[in-house]
Amino acid sequence: MNPSHYKAMSAENPFLGPPGAFFISIGVPSTIYALHFGCSETNGCPPNPTQIPQRVASALSDPEWWKGLWDTKATLMYLAWYAFCLVAWAMLPGSRVQGTMLRTGEKKLYKINAFSTFLLALCLTFCTIYLYGPHSFTFLHSKFVNFITASILVAFVESVVCYAASFRPGALLALGGNTGNFIYDFYIGRELNPFSFGTFDLKTFNELRPSLILWVLVDISMVCEQAVRRGGFANVTDSLWLVLLFQSVYVGDSLYYESAILTTMDITTDGGGFMLTVGILSLVPFAYSLQASYLAFTPVVLGPVRTIMILGFNFVGYWIFRGANAEKNDFRNGGNPKNLKFMTTESGSKLLTSGWWGCSRHPNYFGDLLMALAWSLPTGFSTPITYVYVLYFLVLLVHRQRRDDEACEKKSVVVLASSEFYMYGKDWHKYMQLVPYRIIPYVY
Known part of the structure; x- marks a missing residue:
């Protein structure tokens, strides 16, 4: 039996099979946009239910609304952030940790330095805010929807490349992602560890660095936005400080105990497909920060x-x-x-x-x-x-x-x-x- 082409053990596919995978692939990005527009200073949080159908129809039929989703500068900034995380992974020191045993009998080595990357990103962020004031770090708030678009684009391109690369000889396929149906395998992830070489693994890299760290940076941007509106950090509400504290501690804990992720289903079982990629790169930083986004324009004491x-x-x-x-x-x-x-x-x-x-x-x-x-x-x-x-x-x-x-x-x-x-x-x-x-x- 060739372990690299081991088929799924069950004919029952989760997520309702290919139809479910198709609708979720469309639904997840749509939900991220919906949460942004459905909880905003302009539209309300939530908008008036009687006005939602009219507003949605008007927006979807307006070419200017579609153009507003894209911003070249925001896309370049997102790509620069992703590149920063790659460089930090390569340059910062880190220990080598073995993962769980693969079906081939091998154990991958992973470089562990996500927490160092987090500290470096925070240091650069705080230095920027200290030198130039809170308004210098409100761009994640002001271009929020454009960063969502950039992250979804990167997630889609990565998923397409990973799916295509999974057909190379010797690729170790995920147990559930080798059904032969393009839509389902693209969503679930056909290859278990796409773009994995040396101590680099794309799945673990995406899950911890450009996603979790960016989540905290988005929260900080929301704090800066409220500070600009309310006349300084001393006037930022206790509620927003709490959200920043809770989510920063959670992210910091995940990054500090980075090796713990190596035993999770995401790494050991699920393939590197659109399900994981869009969830990690887009949903985590731009939907999980919804509380901070809301409090930025709705102060709660x-x-x-x-x-x-x-x-x-x-x-x-x-x-x-x-x-x-x-x-x-x-x-x-x-x-x-x-x-x-x-x-x-x-x-x-x-x-x-x-x-x-x-x-x-x-x-x-x-x-x-x-x-x-x-x-x-x-x-x-x-x-x-x-x-x-x-x-x-x-x-x-x-x-x-x-x-x-x-x-x-x-x-x-x-x-x-x-x-x-x-x-x-x-x-x-x-x-x-x-x-x-x-x-x-x-x-x-």
Whole structure:
């Protein structure tokens, strides 16, 4: 059996197969634009429901509206940002970390320096603001829609190139992305690790550097916009500072523990297709920053009591998220400092059954959801739009959990090349009895 052309184990394709992949491929970029125009200073947040059909029809039929989505300067700036991240990856020092075993029996080496890139980007940003004032960094706010367009264009071009490159001899294909249907394989990702050479891997690079770091820079731009409007940083509202703090800590944590991403489904299972690329490059920085974007033109003053309550809520989420990930990473790296209980499967692999991982099968998702809610609470309750992220994240994590459980349940030992690709099979049912809750203990 040729491991580079190993077909998907199931004829059932997630995302409703090719039709679903087609509509999601169109729907994700459209949703990013819709969130921007549906929560703006000009249109309202949300716009008057009775005026939405007329406004949409008027905009789509207006050539000037379409032209307004594009800005050459913004596109060049986005490309320059992407190039900066590439240069920083190449030039900044970093350790080498092995990823999980591939079906070929190999383990890729990854260069770990995303946190250093983050610090460098923040240093350059703060120096710019200090030297030239807050108005010098409001361009991400003023050209927001143009940066969305640039990111979607880059995501589309990258996905096309990756799909075409996956037909070269020896390409290691993703288990679910080699169906033979162009639309579905383009969306899911035909090759597991496209443009992966030496210690560089395009998927991990995109997921951590140009996307997550840009998310924080967008938030900073929104703070600068409010500072310009309200007469300085001293007058920026506590709500916007909270959003910047929460999301910066979350991004910084992800970048500091960069190696933890190497065991996620995005890296180990999903191909490098449009699904991941547009989600990472476009959705993350320009939809996840919706709360900061809203607060830039709608100041919300929380006061000390509500600020402390929201801080505590976010801390609980982070405590669960970080504690669960720390337990998992220690265990996968051969450590067990808490003497956690675990079960050993017939294949020899081990599954935690105590600690955070005894509370649910995905406790880190639970922490993630609590933090997501804490990021929306500073916006108040005058609009539901700023809570769309929480609902989207809930659907995303539940879908990912179900995909993961289905894959684990179907797993069996498959011999590929010189390695064994272990899958849990009937042991997964024993594990589900020991850990019955999927994400939220005693709820789901």
